[in-house]
Amino acid sequence: MNNAIRAEWIKFSSLRGSWIRVALVTVVYVLATVMALSLFNSDFGSASESTAGPDRVRVLTSGNILTSLVMVVLGAKVFTDEIKSRSIINSVAAIPDRADLLAAKAVIVGGVGIVAAVIANVISVTIAVVGLDQKGFSVGLQDDDLARAVLGGICYLAIAALFGLGIGIVMNSPTSAVAVGITWPLAGEVMVSSVLPDWLSKIMPFEAGRAMFEAPARDGMPPWEGGAIFLAWTAVLLLVGWRMFERRDLGSS
Amino acid sequence: MAIVTHGLTKRYGKKLAVDDLDVVVDAGRITGFLGPNGAGKTTAMRLMLDIDRADAGTVTFDGVPHGQLEAPLRTVGAMVDANALDPNRSAEATLRCVAAGAGLAKGRVDEVLELTGMTTAAKRKVGGFSLGMRQRLGIAIAILGDPAYLMLDEPTNGLDPEGIHWIREFLGAAAANGCGVLVSSHLLSELSLYVDQLIVIGKGRLITTGTVEEFTHRYTSDLTTVRSPKLDELVPLIEERGGRVTRNDSGIEVTSMTAAQIGDLAALYQIPLHELHTVDDSLETAFLEATASAQEYRTSTDTTPDASS
Numbered sequence: 001m002n003n004a005i006r007a008e009w010i011k012f013s014s015l016r017g018s019w020i021r022v023a024l025v026t027v028v029y030v031l032a033t034v035m036a037l038s039l040f041n042s043d044f045g046s047a048s049e050s051t052a053g054p055d056r057v058r059v060l061t062s063g064n065i066l067t068s069l070v071m072v073v074l075g076a077k078v079f080t081d082e083i084k085s086r087s088i089i090n091s092v093a094a095i096p097d098r099a100d101l102l103a104a105k106a107v108i109v110g111g112v113g114i115v116a117a118v119i120a121n122v123i124s125v126t127i128a129v130v131g132l133d134q135k136g137f138s139v140g141l142q143d144d145d146l147a148r149a150v151l152g153g154i155c156y157l158a159i160a161a162l163f164g165l166g167i168g169i170v171m172n173s174p175t176s177a178v179a180v181g182i183t184w185p186l187a188g189e190v191m192v193s194s195v196l197p198d199w200l201s202k203i204m205p206f207e208a209g210r211a212m213f214e215a216p217a218r219d220g221m222p223p224w225e226g227g228a229i230f231l232a233w234t235a236v237l238l239l240v241g242w243r244m245f246e247r248r249d250l251g252s253s
Numbered sequence: 254m255a256i257v258t259h260g261l262t263k264r265y266g267k268k269l270a271v272d273d274l275d276v277v278v279d280a281g282r283i284t285g286f287l288g289p290n291g292a293g294k295t296t297a298m299r300l301m302l303d304i305d306r307a308d309a310g311t312v313t314f315d316g317v318p319h320g321q322l323e324a325p326l327r328t329v330g331a332m333v334d335a336n337a338l339d340p341n342r343s344a345e346a347t348l349r350c351v352a353a354g355a356g357l358a359k360g361r362v363d364e365v366l367e368l369t370g371m372t373t374a375a376k377r378k379v380g381g382f383s384l385g386m387r388q389r390l391g392i393a394i395a396i397l398g399d400p401a402y403l404m405l406d407e408p409t410n411g412l413d414p415e416g417i418h419w420i421r422e423f424l425g426a427a428a429a430n431g432c433g434v435l436v437s438s439h440l441l442s443e444l445s446l447y448v449d450q451l452i453v454i455g456k457g458r459l460i461t462t463g464t465v466e467e468f469t470h471r472y473t474s475d476l477t478t479v480r481s482p483k484l485d486e487l488v489p490l491i492e493e494r495g496g497r498v499t500r501n502d503s504g505i506e507v508t509s510m511t512a513a514q515i516g517d518l519a520a521l522y523q524i525p526l527h528e529l530h531t532v533d534d535s536l537e538t539a540f541l542e543a544t545a546s547a548q549e550y551r552t553s554t555d556t557t558p559d560a561s562s
Contacts, residue, residue: 003354004354007350008355010349088337089334090337090338090339092304094353096320248262251305251337252305
């Protein structure tokens with residue numbers, strides 16, 4: 001298993017595209033924060049200290065939704081790049097146990113996802129706190145579940161990356177994986193939810209996951225429960241992908 | 254010590270790509286895997302390596318199924334698709350990925366780069382490689398684990414004469430060191446230069462196995478064409494001695510008798526010969542003969558095996 005993880009890391013780190021996507025996580029997150037900060041100025045600048053609390057959290061966590069799309073793509077590409085180039089056959093030559101191969105990919109995607117999300121958050125939170133401070137709003141991480149929301153955002157992004165890996169494995173092609181991975185969290189889930197009963201639409205993966213970085217906590221969906229639901233969906237997706245991958249012919253694509 | 258397949262079967266949709274295939278690849282020998290394009294050679298190799306999942310049948314390496322091998326890359330190294338490389342990775346990084354997965358020492362990557370003459374291209378991205386260079390890198394991956402068995406699908410494809418020579422020398426040395434080599438080709442003339450053993454398949458089915466000599470002997474018959482102004486005298490003499498004669502426009506064709514025997518006979522009876530020529534049925538002919546009924550895409554004009562795809 002250690003060999004498989006080491007191999008995955010070399011595969012990931014030896015592609016420039018990987019680093020571009022890691023950098024994009026921070027760039028998108030920071031841009032979203034800066035945008036939210038400027039909106040905060042115009043829309044909420046005159047708000048009173050009491051109503052501005054939740055909005056401050058929103059500034060700090062506003063990058064999560066857009067950035068999660070980058071994460072989904074990052075996760076999907078870790079699998080689909082190998083399918084597209086067919087280099088997967090060299091991977092299974094060294095590691096014939098396909099479950100090991102996927103587990104190693106999940107470790108790398110999850111690990112990279114967390115590190116990239118932490119870096120993005122450190123920079124963005126700093127910018128947000130300084131920016132809000134200049135506007136006369138003090139932000140302490142002990143306020144309004146703020147620390148939990150930031151931590152929840154990091155978990156949300158890391159799980160999104162794993163979800164993307166799952167989509168990649170199931171779709172088995174970079175183009176369809178990226179298409180599904182971007183449209184599902186952005187629009188697909190909302191569309192599907194509109195025809196679903198309320199209880200079901202509440203536990204859709206990204207919808208539930210977003211509870212992790214909302215503050216104050218959403219009614220009827222405690223943050224970590226939402227996170228657990230998102231993680232459960234992701235686990236199911238990865239399991240389904242694994243079962244599909246086990247049966248697949250890798251050389252004849 | 255061998256790779257043994259038993260009842261190996263693979264179906265793609267309605268088409269049986271590999272049909273109940275039983276083959277043995279011995280250690281310490283070079284086995285040629287021969288068949289027209291589309292015969293199922295590559296598919297069979299993929300099944301042996303568990304890259305594609307067989308519908309039925311078993312494959313064992315010294316008795317152990319691929320999935321249970323302790324050190325898969327040290328047991329079998331393969332190149333079944335020279336283009337199965339990420340174009341955005343350097344040759345060295347490509348090898349390091351595989352080496353890490355197999356738990357091989359770092360130094361081994363440099364060794365195989367050196368062995369395959371890829372050292373100077375090590376840092377270059379695979380995307381810019383010619384087919385010949387991809388082929389070399391593919392071989393580098395195959396030999397990375399210094400495996401007990403090597404499986405190479407059309408390894409000389411895209412190599413220059415020097416590269417082809419190198420492959421032959423390399424495989425010969427590997428076999429001499431006890432490595433069991435399976436090397437596929439649709440060209441018998443090429444394989445016959447360096448293989449010890451042949452496995453011939455067509456339409457996914459085993460046609461024959463044996464040495465090149467056995468194969469040639471079984472599927473070729475020496476045919477001698479003879480022209481002479483006194484054929485009427487010669488023919489009965491030949492037939493008396495067991496030769497079989499068929500007449501054609503310009504002369505006769507004789508089988509079951511060598512050109513030397515016919516020449517001596519003619520000299521003995523002072524019959525002038527204007528032509529005495531053995532049509533040395535080439536290995537290609539033998540191969541065509543053997544696979545004729547199994548050729549999938551054969552047309553009236555395509556009679557060469559490599560023109561069939």
